[in-house]
Amino acid sequence: MLKSVKIFQRKYHLAELLAKVTCCILLIYSILPHRFASHYDYLSAEDIPDALVSQVTTNISQQHMEECHYEDIIQENRFMYTPQYSDEVLKPEEILPGGEYFPEDCRAKYSSAIIVPYRQREQQLHKFLSYMHNYLRLQKVHYRIFLVEQYDQKPFNRAKLFNIGSMIAAEFEFPCLILHDVDLMPLNLGSLYACTELPRHMCAALDMWRFHLPYRGLFGGVVAIRTQQFRTINGMSNMYEGWGGEDDDLFERLKSRNIDICRFAPHLNEYTMLRHKPEKKNENRVTLLRSGALRYNTDGLNSLVYTEKDRRIHSLFTHILVQT
Amino acid sequence: MQNTQNNTIKCVKSLSVELQNICKLTNFGIAVAQKAGEEESQIDSSLCCCEYIDRDKQRFHILGCCCNCVDLDTAFTDCITCNKVDASNKRNMLLTFQDRLRLPWRGGAKRISMEAIIPGAVYPLVLGLAALNEVTSYIMLGSIIVFLGYAHQYIKRNNVKTRFFYMWLWWSVVYMVAGLQFAVPLLELLPEENCILVLMGCASVYFMWQTKKHAAACHDIPSRSTDDDLADITEATAAEEEEEAAAHTALLIDNDSPIRSQKNRANSHQTNMCHVCRKYVSARTIHCHVCNACIMMQSHHSYWLDCCVGQYNLRYYNAGMVFSICTLFFGVYLTLTAICHPQLIGRIWNIPLMMPDDCSEVFDEYTLGTSYVLSLYAIIMIVYQLISLILQVIKCTRGPMFFIFGDMSQPFSKFYKKLST
Numbered sequence: 001m002l003k004s005v006k007i008f009q010r011k012y013h014l015a016e017l018l019a020k021v022t023c024c025i026l027l028i029y030s031i032l033p034h035r036f037a038s039h040y041d042y043l044s045a046e047d048i049p050d051a052l053v054s055q056v057t058t059n060i061s062q063q064h065m066e067e068c069h070y071e072d073i074i075q076e077n078r079f080m081y082t083p084q085y086s087d088e089v090l091k092p093e094e095i096l097p098g099g100e101y102f103p104e105d106c107r108a109k110y111s112s113a114i115i116v117p118y119r120q121r122e123q124q125l126h127k128f129l130s131y132m133h134n135y136l137r138l139q140k141v142h143y144r145i146f147l148v149e150q151y152d153q154k155p156f157n158r159a160k161l162f163n164i165g166s167m168i169a170a171e172f173e174f175p176c177l178i179l180h181d182v183d184l185m186p187l188n189l190g191s192l193y194a195c196t197e198l199p200r201h202m203c204a205a206l207d208m209w210r211f212h213l214p215y216r217g218l219f220g221g222v223v224a225i226r227t228q229q230f231r232t233i234n235g236m237s238n239m240y241e242g243w244g245g246e247d248d249d250l251f252e253r254l255k256s257r258n259i260d261i262c263r264f265a266p267h268l269n270e271y272t273m274l275r276h277k278p279e280k281k282n283e284n285r286v287t288l289l290r291s292g293a294l295r296y297n298t299d300g301l302n303s304l305v306y307t308e309k310d311r312r313i314h315s316l317f318t319h320i321l322v323q324t
Numbered sequence: 325m326q327n328t329q330n331n332t333i334k335c336v337k338s339l340s341v342e343l344q345n346i347c348k349l350t351n352f353g354i355a356v357a358q359k360a361g362e363e364e365s366q367i368d369s370s371l372c373c374c375e376y377i378d379r380d381k382q383r384f385h386i387l388g389c390c391c392n393c394v395d396l397d398t399a400f401t402d403c404i405t406c407n408k409v410d411a412s413n414k415r416n417m418l419l420t421f422q423d424r425l426r427l428p429w430r431g432g433a434k435r436i437s438m439e440a441i442i443p444g445a446v447y448p449l450v451l452g453l454a455a456l457n458e459v460t461s462y463i464m465l466g467s468i469i470v471f472l473g474y475a476h477q478y479i480k481r482n483n484v485k486t487r488f489f490y491m492w493l494w495w496s497v498v499y500m501v502a503g504l505q506f507a508v509p510l511l512e513l514l515p516e517e518n519c520i521l522v523l524m525g526c527a528s529v530y531f532m533w534q535t536k537k538h539a540a541a542c543h544d545i546p547s548r549s550t551d552d553d554l555a556d557i558t559e560a561t562a563a564e565e566e567e568e569a570a571a572h573t574a575l576l577i578d579n580d581s582p583i584r585s586q587k588n589r590a591n592s593h594q595t596n597m598c599h600v601c602r603k604y605v606s607a608r609t610i611h612c613h614v615c616n617a618c619i620m621m622q623s624h625h626s627y628w629l630d631c632c633v634g635q636y637n638l639r640y641y642n643a644g645m646v647f648s649i650c651t652l653f654f655g656v657y658l659t660l661t662a663i664c665h666p667q668l669i670g671r672i673w674n675i676p677l678m679m680p681d682d683c684s685e686v687f688d689e690y691t692l693g694t695s696y697v698l699s700l701y702a703i704i705m706i707v708y709q710l711i712s713l714i715l716q717v718i719k720c721t722r723g724p725m726f727f728i729f730g731d732m733s734q735p736f737s738k739f740y741k742k743l744s745t
Contacts, residue, residue: 027522027526030501030505030518030522031515031519031522035510035511036510036511036513036514036515036518037512037513037514037515039514187668205676207666207667207668207678208665209511209512210512210513210662210676210678211668211676212512212513212514214511214512215511266674270668275665275682
């Protein structure tokens with residue numbers, strides 16, 4: 001029976017060797033990077049101005065003023081998440097009815113429709129609206145907040161509400177869509193609410209995840225995508241009811257059309273998540289994801305069926321009540 | 325000085341003899357046979373991995389554990405016939421049970437001591453219960469502190485030799501590593517952070533292992549060959565014996581070890597004489613009643629490592645302490661910021677620094693609860709280690725610097741020896 005092995009002039013007993021090899025394997029396994037958060041490629045500060053797509057709605061483009069400057073905002077990246085900004089809306093008279101705003105002293109370069117799917121989270125909504133209006137006005141972009149509320153008892157269908165929101169934003173000619181969760185708020189001013197050439201994942205550094213990105217394919221939370229691209233991929237799937245899966249499906253749709261995604265540098269991506277009870281998970285999201293590729297052309301904007309119950313123009317947002 | 329050098333050479337020699345022994349033992353399964361004595365050598369000496377020499381010096385196979393227990397049989401018969409079970413019967417049964425609880429091992433099955441098993445079973449049980457909710461976590465962790473603290477004090481006072489704390493430490497390390505691997509949401513940690521944690525953990529385990537390895541080198545084995553020494557000893561014995569007997573009776577009256585150790589220390593300073601071993605020892609040597617040996621420059625006996633900390637392993641011990649505190653602290657930081665809601669408190673070189681500000685939701689999921697309880701346990705360990713390290717530093721400010729660095733000449737001389745050979 002073989003009992004010892006000779007390696008480099010030293011004899012090892014088989015059991016000793018086995019134990020050492022096992023230890024080494026365990027050690028190597030414990031530091032394998034695939035089980036941990038991942039680093040990601042990001043646009044450097046010099047590339048950001050070129051990557052941003054300067055497109056505005058007609059009413060803004062007719063203004064005869066000097067263009068606004070955004071370099072300093074990104075450069076400074078001021079920390080904003082303080083009680084001063086998050087508690088109440090400062091100077092509410094600046095905001096136009098329907099939650100629209102554009103800077104008065106210069107011509108905005110970017111127009112963005114902020115689409116927020118919503119159901120039964122009043123406290124979060126209140127905090128979100130007051131903070132976001134304070135925040136976005138300092139960014140000097142032209143924006144309007146569309147709140148799409150699901151007005152039925154079916155499981156929450158986030159993706160479908162985004163589709164509906166994009167249709168309504170298109171009515172207002174917005175060239176850029178920001179698909180935004182109501183429980184996420186940017187910490188620093190540098191996370192510019194404008195579209196880049198490629199769809200952009202904006203909340204890559206979430207405080208719930210220690211400001212790290214769990215995996216590179218994560219494309220949910222806050223996403224900036226051009227209206228035109230959103231139409232090219234036929235929007236999002238309408239079939240994801242309940243929590244989870246729809247953001248991965250969006251990522252797969254983009255990949256199938258060879259559209260890459262991009263991100264800003266980590267310190268520009270920092271978001272905080274408001275605490276809430278977790279939504280009911282979608283049990284068959286994995287099955288839906290697997291068969292997703294077959295439905296890219298049939299399931300989405302072109303198969304969207306809904307009834308608009310009501311559209312209210314509030315002082316801080318445009319409220320759209322829909323039945324899915 | 326000459327004396328110490330002699331001693332160290334002897335130490336090294338005895339170590340090498342021991343090593344040779346171990347090699348012999350491990351090579352071809354004759355370990356147990358040799359230990360058991362001459363008569364066993366007549367039995368065919370090669371044991372398979374499942375065989376061992378039992379209490380009655382007979383060859384036994386692991387799978388035979390359920391058969392052939394005379395004491396169990398008699399006890400059972402007594403039970404059935406409603407007779408009183410004999411006390412010696414009970415004891416023998418227990419001994420047989422302990423003897424037969426074995427693990428297959430090359431060179432003969434090894435006996436598993438209860439001291440090793442109990443912590444391995446109790447630790448996950450207690451922390452598993454603690455992870456249920458907030459109340460149980462406080463109760464369980466509190467009782468762990470009370471139990472371990474009481475047991476440690478009791479054992480220290482009575483100088484019991486036990487591997488319980490050593491095994492407890494090992495099991496807690498094992499379970500903490502397992503907890504980190506399976507309970508903590510690793511997707512929130514960066515690979516670099518994990519690498520730092522693993523490196524520091526390896527360093528602390530390495531230093532603790534070195535502490536244990538070098539513990540034997542601190543045992544003072546003085547020369548008895550010279551006539552003067554012998555004369556002194558023979559002279560001393562009569563008087564010493566009386567004194568020791570008196571000390572013993574005093575001890576029986578109250579088991580207060582500090583007084584004794586002080587007395588011992590005072591005596592050894594005066595005469596460099598160990599009263600227990602009845603021999604001359606080098607300066608600053610203290611007799612350890614647990615190791616039952618004279619330890620050169622003894623700092624203390626560590627139950628957690630089950631060895632004495634003295635001249636040659638003190639620096640490893642201190643390095644191990646510092647590294648393990650760092651590892652535990654970093655591990656707790658990573659775990660708590662991952663499972664709780666973190667708050668940004670600042671940045672160093674663009675790396676966000678966080679503080680856990682709200683841990684109210686950790687008991688919603690059992691895995692998160694487990695990692696939370698493990699990190700609370702780690703915090704207790706950090707506090708304990710910090711206190712003992714601070715005590716060590718206070719000790720060194722009163723005494724010579726060697727309490728931190730140990731004997732500095734040793735590593736370099738060893739290094740040169742290695743180079744030259």
